[in-house]
Amino acid sequence: xxxxxxxxxxxxxxxxxxxxxxxxxxxxxxxxxxxxxxxxxxxxxxxxxxxxxxxxxxxxxxxxxxxxxxxxxxxxxxxxxxxxxxxxxxxxxxxxxxxxxxxxxxxxxxxxxxxxxxxxxxxxxxxxxxxxxxxxxxxxxxxxxxxxxxxxxxxxxxxxxxxxxxxxxxxxxxxxxxxxxxxxxxxxxxxxxxxxxxxxxxxxxxxxxxxxxxxxxxxxxxxxxxxxxxxxxxxxxxxxxxxxxxxxxxxxxxxxxxxxxxxxxxxxxxxxxxxxxxxxxxxxxxxxxxxxxxxxxxxxxxxxxxxxxxxxxxxxxxxxxxxxxxxxxxxxxxxxxxxxxxxxxxxxxxxxxxxxxxxxxxxxxxxxxxxxxxxxxxxxxxxxxxxxxxxxxxxxxxxxxxxxxxxxxxxxxxxxxxxxxxxxxxxxxxxxxxxxxxxxxxxxxxxx
Amino acid sequence: xxxxxxxxxxxxxxxxxxxxxxxxxxxxxxxxxxxxxxxxxxxxxxxxxxxxxxxxxxxxxxxxxxxxxxxxxxxxxxxxxxxxxxxxxxxxxxxxxxxxxxxxxxxxxxxxxxxxxxxxxxxxxxxxxxxxxxxxxxxxxxxxx
Numbered sequence: 001x002x003x004x005x006x007x008x009x010x011x012x013x014x015x016x017x018x019x020x021x022x023x024x025x026x027x028x029x030x031x032x033x034x035x036x037x038x039x040x041x042x043x044x045x046x047x048x049x050x051x052x053x054x055x056x057x058x059x060x061x062x063x064x065x066x067x068x069x070x071x072x073x074x075x076x077x078x079x080x081x082x083x084x085x086x087x088x089x090x091x092x093x094x095x096x097x098x099x100x101x102x103x104x105x106x107x108x109x110x111x112x113x114x115x116x117x118x119x120x121x122x123x124x125x126x127x128x129x130x131x132x133x134x135x136x137x138x139x140x141x142x143x144x145x146x147x148x149x150x151x152x153x154x155x156x157x158x159x160x161x162x163x164x165x166x167x168x169x170x171x172x173x174x175x176x177x178x179x180x181x182x183x184x185x186x187x188x189x190x191x192x193x194x195x196x197x198x199x200x201x202x203x204x205x206x207x208x209x210x211x212x213x214x215x216x217x218x219x220x221x222x223x224x225x226x227x228x229x230x231x232x233x234x235x236x237x238x239x240x241x242x243x244x245x246x247x248x249x250x251x252x253x254x255x256x257x258x259x260x261x262x263x264x265x266x267x268x269x270x271x272x273x274x275x276x277x278x279x280x281x282x283x284x285x286x287x288x289x290x291x292x293x294x295x296x297x298x299x300x301x302x303x304x305x306x307x308x309x310x311x312x313x314x315x316x317x318x319x320x321x322x323x324x325x326x327x328x329x330x331x332x333x334x335x336x337x338x339x340x341x342x343x344x345x346x347x348x349x350x351x352x353x354x355x356x357x358x359x360x361x362x363x364x365x366x367x368x369x370x371x372x373x374x375x376x377x378x379x380x381x382x383x384x385x386x387x388x389x390x391x392x393x394x395x396x397x398x399x400x401x402x403x404x405x406x407x408x409x410x411x412x413x414x415x416x417x418x419x420x421x422x423x424x425x426x427x428x429x430x431x432x433x434x435x436x437x438x439x440x441x442x443x444x445x446x447x448x
Numbered sequence: 449x450x451x452x453x454x455x456x457x458x459x460x461x462x463x464x465x466x467x468x469x470x471x472x473x474x475x476x477x478x479x480x481x482x483x484x485x486x487x488x489x490x491x492x493x494x495x496x497x498x499x500x501x502x503x504x505x506x507x508x509x510x511x512x513x514x515x516x517x518x519x520x521x522x523x524x525x526x527x528x529x530x531x532x533x534x535x536x537x538x539x540x541x542x543x544x545x546x547x548x549x550x551x552x553x554x555x556x557x558x559x560x561x562x563x564x565x566x567x568x569x570x571x572x573x574x575x576x577x578x579x580x581x582x583x584x585x586x587x588x589x590x591x592x593x
């Protein structure tokens with residue numbers, strides 16, 4: 001089985017992994033030789049070695065060992081422009097039974113691209129495997145991305161490439177392109193128009209257009225939103241808008257509205273999990289969901305915040321539901337943090353009646369971090385899976401900073417849920433970080 | 449007809465802008481000048497629109513996809529891997545498992561999500577679709593053949 005599917009690539013005659021590896025090696029060589037001419041070269045490496053321990057629902061004992069490796073090399077010129085390489089991927093080997101997809105070993109390149117960032121106009125040129133987020137496009141692709149600021153507050157972005165699709169049950173697209181044009185004043189507003197089009201075997205697959213906005217007319221008000229249209233089904237896929245108002249520094253009121261037409265929104269998917277059928281999964285493919293939500297948060301003290309939220313789910317076909325609750329958090333960075341939340345899902349449908357409780361706490365003791373997390377879901381319904389009405393999970397975790405570069409952590413999860421009377425899972429994680437020359441530019445980037 | 453609409457929306461404005469002069473403004477800082485820890489409240493320093501990116505705001509997660517339209521700004525604090533942790537590609541470990549020592553973060557799929565996903569999927573399947581459906585179907589395909 002292929003790990004990803006990018007059919008009909010113009011380079012399809014070459015094994016894609018070889019192309020990718022060759023490109024990365026060449027880019028690394030170029031960037032590592034850059035100090036001769038560059039004003040500053042920075043290298044950042046993070047390695048996470050993770051061992052998971054647990055039992056699956058089909059009684060397999062699994063001990064998958066993962067290595068997540070992330071590399072970033074950048075070379076900054078005197079004029080401020082930067083050329084950089086970003087690569088991230090993982091590999092897995094099973095020490096026990098097969099943990100996923102009937103394979104003892106697996107690996108993946110999550111992203112790998114060469115980037116040029118201009119000193120002016122926020123010019124960005126990326127080439128390689130990357131995540132593009134431009135209006136209607138929230139897309140991982142193997143391809144090219146370009147953006148730039150223009151005069152009068154205009155900016156434009158364009159992308160072209162092969163969508164990265166993983167484990168498809170259903171036919172996926174093999175070529176996508178699109179772009180977004182924005183106009184705005186960074187202090188007050190940005191309005192964008194975007195579109196994308198994709199093909200599968202030269203036939204139309206997706207064709208979407210959208211508008212998005214970010215309004216910030218005064219410091220206290222912030223509005224975001226987007227509407228997207230499916231030109232193949234000729235229907236609006238989604239409207240999603242949020243607004244917040246902070247009359248004083250420690251009080252925030254917010255509201256959101258969304259409308260989703262399933263027929264247009266889920267027009268092309270690659271997993272049967274999102275193919276709707278009232279007989280198999282109880283969801284009508286012609287469903288229309290409208291949500292209306294609101295909330296308030298108030299910082300009683302600098303570190304203590306109380307919040308309440310409400311959301312109404314209105315379905316054209318299914319029965320409606322309401323979700324509401326509250327949360328209290330206390331946070332002292334680098335010392336102590338805790339939070340308690342209670343939420344109620346109150347649906348007309350029996351399955352949508354439950355109460356969820358969560359309590360967490362973190363404490364830093366010198367070089368040691370301790371964490372406790374408790375989540376309890378209490379279902380009203382008697383038709384829950386295996387008649388278990390209460391699902392509780394407790395996570396106890398700790399980590400120790402061996403040095404500035406090395407951190408060792410572990411967690412133990414206990415869970416009583418519809419699939420396990422008593423489930424115990426473990427995870428051990430060793431993190432190694434290496435940064436060179438970051439301090440010359442100021443703060444460091446966070447992997448968290 | 450559809451193609452001509454697409455061309456009108458994207459290509460014509462872009463051609464116009466490419467022929468137009470560049471903004472000639474300085475790019476956003478590559479690296480945030482001050483090191484930031486935990487969930488920052490950007491309002492503590494920023495009095496302009498960057499203050500709206502307050503990560504402590506309860507509605508930040510709902511808005512972050514719009515803010516991420518200025519990804520070059522996110523990149524001054526976050527590596528690409530930060531986005532990938534949730535907007536994953538062929539991922540096998542839940543973000544909340546990987547970052548077990550950050551319970552304050554809004555990471556998806558906490559707790560017994562094997563049971564809960566059937567309910568969340570009925571409440572609002574569009575919430576799944578941001579990360580699954582066209583990619584990262586590894587978890588789905590185990591049961592949804």
